[in-house]
Amino acid sequence: MNRESVERIVEAVGGKENISAATHCVTRLRLVLKDEDKVNQRMLDEHELVKGSFSTNGQFQVVIGQGTVDKVYKEMVTLTGIGELSKEEVKNEAAKNLNPLQRAIKTLADIFIPILPAIVTAGLLMGINNVLTGAGIFYDDKSIVDVHTQWKDFASMINLIANTAFAFLPALIGWSAVTRFGGSPLFGIVLGLMLVHPDLLNAWSYGEALKKGSIDTWNLFGLHVEKVGYQGQVLPVLAASFVLAKIELFLRKRIPDGFQLLIVAPVALLVTGFLAFIVIGPITFAIGNVITGAVVWLFKTAPFIGGLVYGGLYAPLVITGMHHTFLAVDLQLIGSVGSTFLWPMVALSNIAQGSAAFAIMILSKNDEKLKGLSLTSGISAWLGITEPAMFGVNLRFRFAFISAVIGSAIAGVVISVAGVKAASVGIGGIPAPLSIVPQSWPAFIIGMIIVIVVPFLLTLTLGKLQKKSTVTSTVAATESFQHNPKN
Structure with missing residues (x-):
C-alpha cells in the first residue's frame, strides 16, 4: 500500500471535499459522503485494494480487508484532514441523511447488533445440546444421553449455559x-x-x-x-x-x-x-x-406464500437494512412459542448468496481480483456474513443476485411447507443445522441442497448467456458497420 493508492480511493469517492466523516471497522472504511452520486464505482471496483463497496444506513462502506484497512484509514486522515472519529460519531453524522423510517430501522440495528454475539453463541450451544438430547437422530426413538447416560449431566450443563442468554x-x-x-x-x-x-x-x-x-x-x-x-x-x-x-x-x-x-x-x-x-x-x-x-x-395457513415471500425478499431487505427488524421478530417467536420458522430461511438466503458468488468465480477466468474476491466472499457468506458476497460481487452482476434470490425463494417454500423450525438464532450459513430442531433436519438439508445448487447453476447459465449475447451483439454491430460504413 502506498500514498497514491489511498489518493485514488479518495478520488473514487468524490474527493476529500465529498467526505463529511470517516471511520473504519475490522475490514471496511465507513464513510459519510455529502453526495454518493459522485462516487466513481468503476474506479473503486478496479482498485487493487478494494474488495467491494456498498451503501447502508447513510454510510458508504468500502471493503479493504483486515489489517490493511487501518493503514488506509490513517493515510486517508492525513490526506483529507477530516480528523479521526469514533464509530458512534460517524453513525450520528450518517443519521442526518436518513428519513424517519430509516432512522427507526437503524435504531433497532444499533440495539440488536451489539447483543448478537451472545445470542448466536447461545444458539450454537443449544444446537450441541439438541444433538445430544434429540431422540431418533443416531438411535431409534432414543437420544445420545439416553444410550450413553454419562453424557446426561454434560448436556444439562451445556443447556444451562446456552439458555442463559435467552432467559x-x-x-x-x-x-x-x-x-x-x-x-x-x-x-x-x-x-x-x-x-x-x-x-x-x-x-x-x-x-x-x-x-x-x-x-x-x-x-x-x-x-x-x-x-x-x-x-x-x-x-x-x-x-x-x-x-x-x-x-x-x-x-x-x-x-x-x-x-x-x-x-x-x-x-x-x-x-x-x-x-x-x-x-x-x-x-x-x-x-x-x-x-x-x-x-x-x-405460515400455518399459507406456508407456500410465506416461504416464497420471506425466502425471496430477505436478501433485498439486507440492502435496505430492514433485515435487522426481523431479528426482533425471531426473538419474539422464540420467547412466545419456543421456536422460529423465519430464521431458517435467513440461513438459506446466506448460503444462496455464497453459491452465486462461487459461480461468478468460475465465470471470471481472466480477472484474478474478481476471482479471489468471489472465493473469499463466498466462503464468508457460507459462514453467515453475506455483505462481501452481496455488495462486492453479486449486485455488481445483477443476474447473480437474482439467481441467489430465486434459489432462496424456492428453498423458502420447501422448508416452510415442511414446517422447519429453529430452536434458536445461530450462524446463518453451513453451520445452521446446529440451530435447527432435529426433527426438521431432513427438510432443512433439502433446502440447503437447493440453495447450493440452484443459485450456482442459474448464475453460471445466465452468465454464459450474457457473455454470448455480448459477443453476438458485437459481431452484429461489426457486420452492420461493414455493410453500412456511413453509419
Whole structure:
C-alpha cells in the first residue's frame, strides 16, 4: 500500500471535499459522503485494494480487508484532514441523511447488533445440546444421553449455559437499548433483570395460569396489577428502556451533581418500574402476541406464500437494512412459542448468496481480483456474513443476485411447507443445522441442497448467456458497420 493508492480511493469517492466523516471497522472504511452520486464505482471496483463497496444506513462502506484497512484509514486522515472519529460519531453524522423510517430501522440495528454475539453463541450451544438430547437422530426413538447416560449431566450443563442468554434476554436488550437511547447501561441491565425477577410468574407459563385463574396480583390502592414476568419478550423491555433513558436524562439535567446519586437512579427506576408493570408491559405484551399470532397464522395457513415471500425478499431487505427488524421478530417467536420458522430461511438466503458468488468465480477466468474476491466472499457468506458476497460481487452482476434470490425463494417454500423450525438464532450459513430442531433436519438439508445448487447453476447459465449475447451483439454491430460504413 502506498500514498497514491489511498489518493485514488479518495478520488473514487468524490474527493476529500465529498467526505463529511470517516471511520473504519475490522475490514471496511465507513464513510459519510455529502453526495454518493459522485462516487466513481468503476474506479473503486478496479482498485487493487478494494474488495467491494456498498451503501447502508447513510454510510458508504468500502471493503479493504483486515489489517490493511487501518493503514488506509490513517493515510486517508492525513490526506483529507477530516480528523479521526469514533464509530458512534460517524453513525450520528450518517443519521442526518436518513428519513424517519430509516432512522427507526437503524435504531433497532444499533440495539440488536451489539447483543448478537451472545445470542448466536447461545444458539450454537443449544444446537450441541439438541444433538445430544434429540431422540431418533443416531438411535431409534432414543437420544445420545439416553444410550450413553454419562453424557446426561454434560448436556444439562451445556443447556444451562446456552439458555442463559435467552432467559435473561431482557437484561441484554435493556443494556443495549438504554445505552442507545443515551442512558446509563447499568440501569438498563437492572431494568431487564427486574422484568424477569424470580418472584414474577414466568411469561412462558402465563397462558396456562390464565386458564386456571391462578395469577398473583399486586393491590395498588385498589388497582390490581398482575405479577407477570417478560422472559423472552422484546417489545416490553424496548419500550421501558426508552422511557427509563428519557427520565434519567431529564433528571440529570435538573438535579445538582451532589444529589444525583441519591435521586436520579431511584426515581428513574421506580417510575419506569411502575409504568412497566402497570402500562408498558401489558400493552406491549399484547402487541407482541398479536404480531406473533399474525406471523404464525400466515405460515400455518399459507406456508407456500410465506416461504416464497420471506425466502425471496430477505436478501433485498439486507440492502435496505430492514433485515435487522426481523431479528426482533425471531426473538419474539422464540420467547412466545419456543421456536422460529423465519430464521431458517435467513440461513438459506446466506448460503444462496455464497453459491452465486462461487459461480461468478468460475465465470471470471481472466480477472484474478474478481476471482479471489468471489472465493473469499463466498466462503464468508457460507459462514453467515453475506455483505462481501452481496455488495462486492453479486449486485455488481445483477443476474447473480437474482439467481441467489430465486434459489432462496424456492428453498423458502420447501422448508416452510415442511414446517422447519429453529430452536434458536445461530450462524446463518453451513453451520445452521446446529440451530435447527432435529426433527426438521431432513427438510432443512433439502433446502440447503437447493440453495447450493440452484443459485450456482442459474448464475453460471445466465452468465454464459450474457457473455454470448455480448459477443453476438458485437459481431452484429461489426457486420452492420461493414455493410453500412456511413453509419
